[in-house]
Each structure stands twice: as structure tokens, then as C-alpha cells.
Amino acid sequence: MKKFSVVIAGGGSTFTPGIVRMLVENLGRFPLERLYLYDNDGERQAILGEAIEIMLSEEAPDIDFAYTTDPKKAFTGMDFCMAHIRVGKYAMRELDEKIPLKHDLIGQETCGPGGMAYGMRSIGGMMELIDLMEQYAPECWMLNYSNPAAIVAEACRVLRPDSKVLNICDMPVGTLRRMSQILGTTPDQLEVDYFGLNHFGWWTSIRGKDGTDYTEQVKAYVKENGYLNQVEIDTQHTDPSWQETHKKAKDLFAVEPRFLPNTYLQYYLFPEDMVAHSNPEYTRANEVMGGREKEVFDTARRIIANGTAKENGFHIDSHASFIVDLARAIAFNTHERMIMIVENNGAIANFPDDAMVEVPCIVGSKGPEPIAQGKIPNFEQALMFQQVTSEKLLVEGFIEGSYQKVWQAFTLSRTIPTATKAREVLDDLIVANGDFWPELK
Numbered sequence: 189m190k191k192f193s194v195v196i197a198g199g200g201s202t203f204t205p206g207i208v209r210m211l212v213e214n215l216g217r218f219p220l221e222r223l224y225l226y227d228n229d230g231e232r233q234a235i236l237g238e239a240i241e242i243m244l245s246e247e248a249p250d251i252d253f254a255y256t257t258d259p260k261k262a263f264t265g266m267d268f269c270m271a272h273i274r275v276g277k278y279a280m281r282e283l284d285e286k287i288p289l290k291h292d293l294i295g296q297e298t299c300g301p302g303g304m305a306y307g308m309r310s311i312g313g314m315m316e317l318i319d320l321m322e323q324y325a326p327e328c329w330m331l332n333y334s335n336p337a338a339i340v341a342e343a344c345r346v347l348r349p350d351s352k353v354l355n356i357c358d359m360p361v362g363t364l365r366r367m368s369q370i371l372g373t374t375p376d377q378l379e380v381d382y383f384g385l386n387h388f389g390w391w392t393s394i395r396g397k398d399g400t401d402y403t404e405q406v407k408a409y410v411k412e413n414g415y416l417n418q419v420e421i422d423t424q425h426t427d428p429s430w431q432e433t434h435k436k437a438k439d440l441f442a443v444e445p446r447f448l449p450n451t452y453l454q455y456y457l458f459p460e461d462m463v464a465h466s467n468p469e470y471t472r473a474n475e476v477m478g479g480r481e482k483e484v485f486d487t488a489r490r491i492i493a494n495g496t497a498k499e500n501g502f503h504i505d506s507h508a509s510f511i512v513d514l515a516r517a518i519a520f521n522t523h524e525r526m527i528m529i530v531e532n533n534g535a536i537a538n539f540p541d542d543a544m545v546e547v548p549c550i551v552g553s554k555g556p557e558p559i560a561q562g563k564i565p566n567f568e569q570a571l572m573f574q575q576v577t578s579e580k581l582l583v584e585g586f587i588e589g590s591y592q593k594v595w596q597a598f599t600l601s602r603t604i605p606t607a608t609k610a611r612e613v614l615d616d617l618i619v620a621n622g623d624f625w626p627e628l629k
């Protein structure tokens with residue numbers, strides 16, 4: 189079987205070690221020739237890079253491994269770029285969450301004013317990454333899950349329409365895994381229908397691969413418990429904020445009992461509850477910095493000090509194997525059914541063709557082919573149109589340097605009640621983001 193060359197962009201990410209371990213676990217179905225890490229923060233990346241080098245020398249010594257800040261070295265000859273960058277890192281995520289809360293608005297990584305602030309930072313970083321990939325590895329595919337994925341995907345559609353970039357979010361995969369636990373089965377035994385925008389969608393059907401319809405069974409569970417499960421198979425989701433999120437799906441389901449909700453809808457349908465339950469001094473960024481980030485970097489330093497990763501090494505992110513499924517779909521034309529963020533072009537019949545939507549696709553060597561989901565009800569269509577218009581205006585505002593359009597984008601978000609509030613929070617975010625944003629006139 190051909191061996192592949194992969195660069196992980198955002199090599200210093202908290203997710204990198206778990207993904208590298210997952211790649212090692214999957215070598216049998218996705219063999220690796222080369223695995224490089226690329227980041228523009230050499231110091232941060234070096235801590236993980238040095239530890240991963242030790243781990244790979246013990247677990248997979250045949251892989252040519254390197255970590256670098258040199259894009260030429262990072263990208264030349266690569267087949268796939270797995271991209272998970274965070275422009276501004278955790279320091280800026282913290283501000284994205286805390287500044288809106290000062291205005292009694294949602295303080296969240298990808299939703300509401302914080303998500304839009306993050307979007308205004310990410311677009312530039314992502315376009316730079318795509319250009320580097322195309323300069324040094326014209327055949328390379330980018331598998332992108334850098335956030336905010338909806339805004340990044342819209343920016344790719346407008347600014348780099350012909351680039352080989354596939355945008356995907358792990359939320360549908362993660363929630364399907366919870367649904368499979370509810371049903372006492374495994375995700376690979378299930379098939380779903382789903383429509384929406386990234387972090388803004390609904391499942392319409394959950395079926396067994398043999399055709400058995402489990403939708404009502406999952407609904408009955410979610411009606412009582414949300415997606416809160418008894419089984420926790422990853423440490424990440426035992427964090428209190430994730431437990432609350434999974435519980436809250438019960439309230440989302442009450443609003444629209446025809447479908448099963450993506451948990452991110454909590455920020456749009458219950459914004460005042462979410463603000464009331466937030467601590468403006470301690471947000472999710474603080475929870476992650478004291479939790480996942482600390483654990484990953486402490487583990488790396490320990491591996492380096494011990495000179496071995498055999499005991500007390502990195503945890504595997506087995507859930508991230510969907511990234512290998514996606515790479516294999518492209519490499520081997522597997523026609524894998526995956527939920528992806530793609531240009532609508534009729535997949536949702538009563539929604540604009542040029543909207544970036546999240547729907548099941550069949551993925552092969554040419555990329556994703558969306559599966560038609562038919563017409564959606566007025567309630568969802570109206571919510572989605574408001575949200576997608578906000579996302580489009582934000583991207584236009586970024587490209588044109590237009591304060592007016594960015595203000596309109598903020599005003600259209602359901603998480604912000606008035607144009608006055610939109611302007612107040614926008615003005616604070618402009619100051620906080622400085623050169624991370626283009627100048628808005």
C-alpha cells in the first residue's frame with residue numbers, strides 16, 4: 189500500500205499528540221512515510237515536537253518525523269495537511285469569551301461575538317496556510333478543522349474557490365458516538381441524515397446499517413436526558429461545561445421535537461440562560477488552560493525529562509480517526525459517507541445555493557458529493573438564513589475592511605439583541621484584537 193506524507197499545521201495544538209497517536213494506531217489502513225509538524229510558534233511546538241519524536245522513536249521508528257517553522261520544509265511533497273490552527277492562541281480565546289460577557293452577551297469560542305472575533309483572526313491565517321500549501325505542495329489536500337469552521341469555510345469559498353480544502357467539524361462525529369452509546373451500539377453501525385450550518389444543525393434520522401430506524405429511540409432518550417450518557421469514554425467531556433452542554437440538549441429538543449439538535453444551538457436558542465450560567469472570571473478558555481492544555485504540555489515535558497513515552501505518555505484521540513477516514517476517502521476513493529461543510533448547491537432544496545452548509549456527503553477522490561436532504565421547515569430555514577447571512581456579511585466585512593458590514597454581521601447574530609449592543613461589543617473587540625484584524629473603516 190502507498191505510504192503517505194502528512195503535515196499537521198498547528199503542530200503546537202493541544203490536539204496534536206492525541207492525533208499523532210491516533211495516526212500511529214491507524215498505520216495499518218493509512219501507512220505513513222513522513223509526518224511533519226508545522227507551526228508559527230516554534231517554542232510552543234518544540235515542546236510537543238520533542239516529546240512526539242521520543243514517542244515515535246519507540247512506537248513507529250520508520251516514520252520520517254520532523255517539526256519545523258519553515259513552510260518550505262513543512263509542505264514540500266506532502267499529500268495531506270491536517271490543519272488545526274488557533275490564530276491568537278488561548279490568550280485571545282479568553283478575550284473572545286470574556287469581552288462579550290462584560291456586555292451580558294454569549295462568551296463562546298465559535299458562536300456569537302466571540303466566534304465572530306475569532307473568525308476575523310482565522311481568515312488571514314487560513315488563507316496564508318492554503319497559499320503555502322499550494323506553493324510547496326500543489327497536489328496536497330488540506331483537511332481543515334480550524335475554527336470557526338463556518339466562517340473559515342465561507343472565506344475559502346469566496347477567496348480560494350479552487351483550492352483543495354475540505355472543511356469538517358468533529359461535533360457530528362462526537363454526537364453520533366454519544367447516540368451509539370445510547371443505543372448500545374457503535375458509530376460504524378449507524379447512518380444518519382442531518383442538515384444545517386456548522387455548529388447549527390439537526391439530525392433528522394438515525395438508522396442502523398441494516399435499515400432499522402432508531403430515530404424515535406434516540407429522541408425518547410434526549411427528551412429526558414439530553415445527550416448526557418452514563419458512559420464517558422474520553423476525559424475531555426467529563427469537564428463540567430461539557431456535561432452541562434450535553435444536558436441542555438433536552439431543552440433544545442423541547443423547542444423542536446421533530447429533530448435531534450446540535451448542542452451548539454444552545455447559544456442561539458437560550459442565550460440569556462447561557463450568559464446567566466457563565467462565570468465572567470472563569471470561562472471555557474480557563475477550564476482548558478488549566479485542564480487539557482496543562483495536561484498535554486506537562487506530559488510532553490515529562491516525556492522529555494524521562495527520555496521515554498512508554499509510561500505516562502500521551503492519550504490517544506481515537507475519536508479523531510474520522511480524519512483518517514477522510515484522508516482514506518480521498519486517497520483510495522472509498523466513497524465514505526461523512527458529514528462535511530460544503531457549498532449547498534441544492535443539497536438543502538429551499539436554501540441558497542451559495543451557502544456553506546453541513547450535510548452528509550459521499551467522499552471520494554474528487555472530494556465530497558453532498559447528499560440531497562430535501563426541503564427544511566420554515567423554523568430551521570429562518571434561523572439558518574439569519575445565521576448564514578451574518579457569517580457572509582462578516583467575511584465580506586473582512587475582505588472589504590468594512591466596519592459597516594461587520595457591525596451588520598454582529599447585529600444579525602441571534603445572540604446580540606440590538607444594533608447598539610452589537611456596536612458596543614464590536615468596538616471593544618476591535619481594540620482587543622489590534623493587528624490580528626484588518627483595519628475596519
Ligand SMILES: NC(=O)c1ccc[n+]([C@@H]2O[C@H](COP(=O)([O-])OP(=O)(O)OC[C@H]3O[C@@H](n4cnc5c(N)ncnc54)[C@H](O)[C@@H]3O)[C@@H](O)[C@H]2O)c1
Pocket residue numbers: 197198199200201202203204226227228229232233272273274275276277278313314316317333334335336337356357358359
Ligand atoms: N472543527 C472541529 O471540530 C474542531 C475540534 C477541536 C478543535 N478544533 C480547532 O482546532 C484548533 C486548535 O485548537 P487547540 O485548542 O488545540 O489550540 P492551540 O492554541 O493549542 O493550538 C493551535 C496552534 O496553532 C498555531 N498557529 C496559530 N496561527 C498559526 C498560523 N498562522 N500558522 C501555523 N500555526 C498557527 C498556534 O501557535 C498553536 O500552537 C482550533 O482552531 C480549534 O477551534 C476544531
Ligand SMILES: O=P(O)(O)OC[C@H]1O[C@H](O[C@H]2[C@H](O)[C@@H](O)[C@@H](O)O[C@@H]2CO)[C@H](O)[C@@H](O)[C@@H]1O
Pocket residue numbers: 297298335357358359360361362363424472476507
Ligand atoms: O472547548 P474545547 O476546546 O474543549 O472544545 C471546543 C470544540 O468542541 C467541539 O469538538 C469536540 C468534539 O465535539 C468532541 O467529540 C471531542 O472530540 O472533543 C472536541 C473538543 O472538545 C467542536 O466541534 C469544536 O469545533 C470545538 O473547537
Ligand SMILES: [Mn+2]
Pocket residue numbers: 337357358359387
Ligand atoms: Mn466543531
